[in-house]
Amino acid sequence: MNWEVIIKWLPRLAQGATLTLELVAIAVVAGLILAIPLGIARSSRHWYVHAVPFGYIFFFRGTPLLVQLFLVYYGLAQFDAVRASSLWPYLRDPFWCTVLTMTLHTAAYIAEILRGALQSIPKGEIEAARALGMSRGKTLWYIMLPRAARIGLPAYSNEVILMLKASALASTVTLLELTGMARTIIARTYLPVEIFFAAGLFYLLISFVLVQGFKLLERWLRVDACQGR
Numbered sequence: 694m695n696w697e698v699i700i701k702w703l704p705r706l707a708q709g710a711t712l713t714l715e716l717v718a719i720a721v722v723a724g725l726i727l728a729i730p731l732g733i734a735r736s737s738r739h740w741y742v743h744a745v746p747f748g749y750i751f752f753f754r755g756t757p758l759l760v761q762l763f764l765v766y767y768g769l770a771q772f773d774a775v776r777a778s779s780l781w782p783y784l785r786d787p788f789w790c791t792v793l794t795m796t797l798h799t800a801a802y803i804a805e806i807l808r809g810a811l812q813s814i815p816k817g818e819i820e821a822a823r824a825l826g827m828s829r830g831k832t833l834w835y836i837m838l839p840r841a842a843r844i845g846l847p848a849y850s851n852e853v854i855l856m857l858k859a860s861a862l863a864s865t866v867t868l869l870e871l872t873g874m875a876r877t878i879i880a881r882t883y884l885p886v887e888i889f890f891a892a893g894l895f896y897l898l899i900s901f902v903l904v905q906g907f908k909l910l911e912r913w914l915r916v917d918a919c920q921g922r
Contacts, residue, residue: 706892709874709892717860759862843915853903853907
């Protein structure tokens with residue numbers, strides 16, 4: 694193992710790791726925001742309410758992220774209306790195409806997590822809120838969503854880790870995130886073992902920090918719930 698080469702290229706790998714974190718952070722936060730109405734609609738008992746979210750979730754969960762990325766990055770450019778729109782400066786940028794694809798992809802999974810969490814709430818808690826005179830909107834906002842957040846947080850943390858690893862696909866559309874930067878360095882040094890080993894350590898470090906952060910958040914939510922009672 695050539696440690697001198699690894700140390701030499703650590704700053705460039707750190708630069709790629711920073712871009713990876715940006716991609717993942719924007720995607721999982723925006724995906725969560727998009728997933729909330731999708732998950733609520735998906736948990737509806739009325740078919741005309743959950744039909745559209747079901748189709749959206751079925752498509753993005755049923756097709757590979759790489760295919761979706763290629764459809765957005767290469768496919769949208771085929772339409773004249775897209776190239777003439779005000780969004781074209783963003784849609785021709787690989788960074789924003791990747792963010793958009795990752796957001797749409799993870800939103801489908803988070804919506805299913807939220808749906809399962811909402812349906813796992815004991816009916817007695819909802820009935821108690823309604824018996825106290827709370828409207829459906831207030832019951833959803835003050836009772837169901839906070840309860841669903843506690844139930845679905847472990848699954849959401851897993852989805853964040855999965856998106857971290859999936860972000861490596863961004864290198865296929867010329868982005869120099871962690872994997873893309875590692876491949877660029879390998880093309881110069883011809884030392885794939887050392888560089889990919891260093892990149893793997895970055896992924897492990899980021900995953901470790903995320904896991905510990907979610908553990909602290911889960912512990913805080915449990916303590917908060919106990920104090921609320």
